[in-house]
Amino acid sequence: MKKLLCVAAIGLALTTTYAMAKDSRELNHNFAVSGASQLDIDFPVGSLEVESYDGSEVVVTVRIEPKNDNSWFSSDVDLSDIELSHSQSASSLSLKLDNDDIQQNWHVKMPKSMAIDVELGVGDIEINDASNSVEIELGVGAxxxxxxxxxxxxxxxxxxxGDTKIRGLKNDGNTSRKVVSSHSSYRGNGQYDIEVEVGVGDIKVTN
Structure with a gap:
């Protein structure tokens, strides 16, 4: 009897895990941006990974799922109704998914010729092979x-x-700390700017 209960429990766990795994959705978009100079991204909670490449399209994949509310049962959020908002002009592309009830995990490929401006409430941001100006405003995260x-x-x-660090650039950066806050700055002869402001969390720029 105990063995049967154990098998039944394992089966239930597997079924629940499968149902939870299916409770997500991917949004995939490609935007032709030949000539556009800036990409704007705005969402409340999640993560963002950006990579630059030699191309003329912004390629976006957003995996969305209900926030973890410690419940093993289905969420009331209808993921099928959620869509990525976007607006485009000759000089910029703006992407926004303003929904506080879901966790969002973004992966973005963008042309090296574009600057990026990100606003995120809570989460982590990783930008790889940055080749242009970067501006980020983050509430809590890294x-x-x-x-x-x-x-x-x-x-x-x-x-x-938190902490701020600048490492590996042509000139040395300056860092000053005051109790729990930190500020780092850099001046050089490059063409582009990086400006990052975080409420709670760490910031690191490296080459």
């Missing part, structure tokens, strides 16, 4: 920027609670 460039015109990193 920002890591791995740059393909070894010099910038200006870098300003500010966190209310």
């Amino acid at each position: 920002v890591r920027i791995d740059s393909a460039l070894d010099d910038y015109k200006r870098i300003e990193l500010d966190t209310g609670v």
Whole structure:
């Protein structure tokens, strides 16, 4: 009897796990942006990974799922009704998914010729092979920027609670700390700027 109960429990766990795994959805979009100079991204909760490449399209994959509310049962959020909002002009592409009831995990490929501006409430941001200007405003989380460039015109990193670091660029960065806050700055002869502001969390820029 105990063996049967154990098998039944395992079966229930597997069924529940499968149902939870299926309770997600992917949004996939390609945007032709030949000539556009800036990409704007805005969402409340989740993660963002960005990579630059030699191309003329912004390729976006967003995996969405209900927030973890410690429930093993289905969420009331209808993922089928959720769509990515976007607007495009000759100079910019703006992407937004303003829904506080879901967790969002973004993966974005963008042309090296585009600057990026991100606003995120809570989560982590990782930008790889940064080749242009970057501006980020994050409430709570961490920002890591791995740059393909070894010099910038200006870098300003500010966190209310956490650490800021600039490493591996042509010139040395300056870091000052005050109790729990941190500020790092950089001046060079590069063409682009990086400006990051985080409420609570760490910021790192490296080459």
